[in-house]
Amino acid sequence: MARAGLTAERLTRAGAELADEVGFDKVTVAALARQFGVKDASLYSHLKNSQDLRTRIALLALEEMADRVASALAGRAGKDALEAFAHAYRDYAREHPGRYAAAQLRLDPEVAAASAGVRHAQMTRAILRGYDLAEPDRTHAVRLLGSVFHGYISLESGGSFDHSSPGTQETWARVLDALDALLRNWPAP
Template identity: 85%
Template sequence: MARAGLTAERLTRAGAELADEAGFDHVTVSALARRFDVKVASLYSHVKSSQDLRTRIALLALDELADRAADALAGRAGKDALAAFANAYRDYAREHPGRYAAAQLRLDPETAAAGAGVRHAQMTRAILRGYDLTEPEQTHAVRMLGSVFHGFVGLESGGGFSHSAPDSQESWDRTLDALDALLRNWPSP
């Protein structure tokens, strides 16, 4: 019998909080059971395994991040849209480091297709349409933007920019300026 008050959604949210506090790598069904002061077996009526829990957290994070990015993009175009989108990712990673890590989890194709990852791709492509990029150049640009955003956020969150001047915010702003210039002057194939 399932313990009163425990649901897959509640466990997913608690797992997301645990990820932000302790790191996504530390999220397990056992750790969550300790958090709720219940036996591990009592959680298996709600989640199948630690991998299932981690997948649920990844999907939650992707949804949250897509909602945040969509709100940031509303009514914007060009460099303004690019900066709003990038800042939504960076801000989310700063506020929810474990969830942001979860959003990078490799999902099976069926789960990925049903998740918010599709929305992320659509928003990125919408930004790129403002730069008049068509396929296959658009795909190259999507990959480049993802690499830059995730790379910068990863280095920054790991303390990679904390040992020298200028401040990482200044570097972030310059990076966005450079990306805008590159997208406006995308090289011919």
């Protein structure tokens, strides 16, 4: 019998909070059971295994990020939209480092196709409408933006920029200026 009050949703949210506290790589069914003061077996009526928990946290993080980015993008275009998207993405990673790491989890293709990851791609493509890029350059630009944002956030959160000048905020602003300039002047093949 399932312990009263435990649901897959509650366990997923608790797992996401735990990921933010201790790191996504340390989230397991056993760690979550300890947090609730129950035996691991108590959670298996709600979760298949640790991979199921990790996937659920990843899906939650993707949904939260997509909601945040969608709110930030409302009514914006061009560089304004690019900056809003980038700031929402970076702010989420700073506020929820474990969830952000979860959002990078490689998902089963069927799960990924039904996830908010699709919304992320659509919103990135929406930003690029302000830059008049045709295919396949639009796809190249989506990949470029994802790579730059994730790369910068990963290096920053790992402390790579801590002991250098100028500050990370100034560099972030210049990176966004450079991306805007590149997207406005996309090189011909």
